[in-house]
Amino acid sequence: MTSELTRDQAGPTGVSVRLGAVVKEFETETGELIRALDGLSLDVAAGEFIAIVGPSGCGKSTLLNILAGLDRASTGLVEIGGAPARGPHPEAGVVFQSDYLLPWRSVLDNVLLPIEIKGLDRKAHVPAAEQLLADVGLAGFGAKKPSELSGGMRQRAGICRAIIQKPGLLLMDEPFGALDALTREQMIIDLQALWLRLGNTVIFITHGIDEAVFLADRVIVLSPRPGRIDLDLKVDMARPRQWAEAHADPEFQRCIGEVRRCFERRGVLHRAQG
Amino acid sequence: MARADQPAAAPGRGTDHSRAERMRRRRRIRTLEKLAAPVLGLVLLGIWELCVRVFDVSTFILPPPSAILLRLVSDWQLFLGQGVTTAIEISVGFAMAVLAGVIIALCIFYSRIVEVAVYPLLIALQTVPKVALAPLVVLYFGYGWGPKIFLAFLISFFAILVPTVVGLKELNPGFANLAKSMGASERQVFFKIRLPAALPNIFGGLKVGLTLSVIGAVIGEYVAAERGLGYLQLQANANFDTTLNFASVFAIALLGLAFYAILRLIEDLAMGKMR
Known part of the structure; x- marks a missing residue:
């Protein structure tokens, strides 16, 4: 990805998201009711980058599925762009941990899948798709099959697919969780550049405290199940942030420390003994 | 780079x-x-x-391949005529099996009640050796096209049904979720994702089913027939004409190969179009 930092004037600005006392309960095989989300309230401004961190099983992915319209809240309010969300939102693009590229389609045809599904003119979107691929360093890979790409390249193609329609809301569920450390670092840096260019709203779910603090305007820490907001932390650092420099920044260290202390209080993380 | x-x-x-x-x-x-x-x-x-x-070796015990091939060539009209009969039995039976197999597989995939009620019964029935039903099939369907087509159908039906169900079920639900997050209808999810993903399994089943259809039709002819390559073998046996018998086996194998080649063509076409 190029670090072209001028905001795309033609692109949409992000859409706002509002969650009001969202509760999600599941019934288990034994008939037991499990509460995954326990009255979650959150206001996300248009164009804001929100990272949600929390231990495994805290309901992060449930929350993302609700926002993506793949699941419904048991009770509570879910608003996207000021209107109650019913089903998948046309302004939302989703990236999962697994790239879910269709193995029989070329990379380009994978990127164009949302266009096909929405019944839009495929041909008219080919140049845009090729440009997106070039932007993420996949120029000339459009005709290749996903199996010919590395994990990081596949996830980049998956991101292109999610943003082909310039969604006002980008939902990302641990998108870099399956990548090696070096690839992950580059993807984080590139995602920041991409977001700065698109100006959309991003809700980014992760296990990684450092990537959450580095990327986000606000880091939301969820408690162990049932998921509640434990901490809503504003990260006050200028953009674009540089990976190495950011780690030395006192604000970065303060935020990391706050999130860690939050996890320690909950027993998610323990300090070394002795 | x-x-x-x-x-x-x-x-x-x-x-x-x-x-x-x-x-x-x-x-x-x-x-x-x-x-x-x-x-x-x-x-x-x-x-x-x-x-x-x-x-x-006496040709009555084992004719040389040259004699068998010569017989195939010299009596080509006989083999063609009987072959057409067997070919029709195979294609009608197999086509019915494809239709029934895929439709019932879809019902099993999309309907929970069909899955719990019908699928286990079909799996259990699968263990019944279909060939053993041949005499019964004659009892119910008589001596015409019926029993051959029915056996060709029955024997390949299960071979098509099970892989199709497995192929549909095997798909990681994440793919369907991704498409749904783009606003895809179930119809779109099926044609853009489920069906193309299941195609290798389905065609695997079709290939096995096709060879079984050939067996079904020939068994049907063994039990009761007045026409067909299987019937020709019975005639050859009655006349102690082992060369004709072997030539019929060759003709059946050639017929199976021709059907297989056609299926491969359709497979290539479908993989290109659907995927």
Whole structure:
């Protein structure tokens, strides 16, 4: 990805998201009711980058599925762009941990899948798709099959697919969780550049405290199940942030420390003994 | 992209000349590999021919392949006529099996009640040897097309049904979720994702089912028929004409191969179109 930092004037600005006392309960095989989300309230401004961190099983992915319209809240309010969300939102693009590229389609045809599904003119979107691929360093890979790409390249193609329609809301569920450390670092840096260019709203779910603090305007820490907001932390650092420099920044260290202390209080993380 | 990993051209190796040479050698090896199976087949036929002649085996016991092939050629009208009958039995039975197999597989996939009520019964029925039903099928369907088509259908139906169900179920739900997050309807999810993803399984089932259909039709002819390649074998047996018997086996095998080739063509077409 190029670090072209001028905001795309033609692109949409992000859409706002509002969650009001969202509760999600599941019934288990034994008939037991499990509460995954326990009255979650959150206001996300248009164009804001929100990272949600929390231990495994805290309901992060449930929350993302609700926002993506793949699941419904048991009770509570879910608003996207000021209107109650019913089903998948046309302004939302989703990236999962697994790239879910269709193995029989070329990379380009994978990127164009949302266009096909929405019944839009495929041909008219080919140049845009090729440009997106070039932007993420996949120029000339459009005709290749996903199996010919590395994990990081596949996830980049998956991101292109999610943003082909310039969604006002980008939902990302641990998108870099399956990548090696070096690839992950580059993807984080590139995602920041991409977001700065698109100006959309991003809700980014992760296990990684450092990537959450580095990327986000606000880091939301969820408690162990049932998921509640434990901490809503504003990260006050200028953009674009540089990976190495950011780690030395006192604000970065303060935020990391706050999130860690939050996890320690909950027993998610323990300090070394002795 | 930087190509730091590319080795520097060593004298005598990475040059264009030796590279073209290596490519040529590779192509030659590949052509030879393609010929391996046909050559081995011919060698085996040759050994058969030789053994029959050297040990002077009676054609009543084992005719030489040359005699069988000659018979196929000289009596081609007979084999063609009987072959058409068997071919119709196979194609009608197989087509019915494809239709029923895929439709019931879809019902099992999309309906929970069909899955819990019907699928286990079908799996249980699958263990019944269909060939053992042949005499009963004659009892119910008489001596005409019925029993042959029904056996060709029944024997291949299960071979198509089960892989189709497995293929549909195997898909990681994440793919369907992704499409739904783009606003896809279930119809779109099916045609853009589920069906193309299941195609390799479905065609695997079709290939097995097709060869079984050939068996079903021939068994049907063994039990009760007045026409067809299986019937021709019975006639050959009655007349102690072993050459005709073997020639019929060859004709049945050729018929099966022709059907298989057509299916492969359809497979290539479907994989290209649907995927």
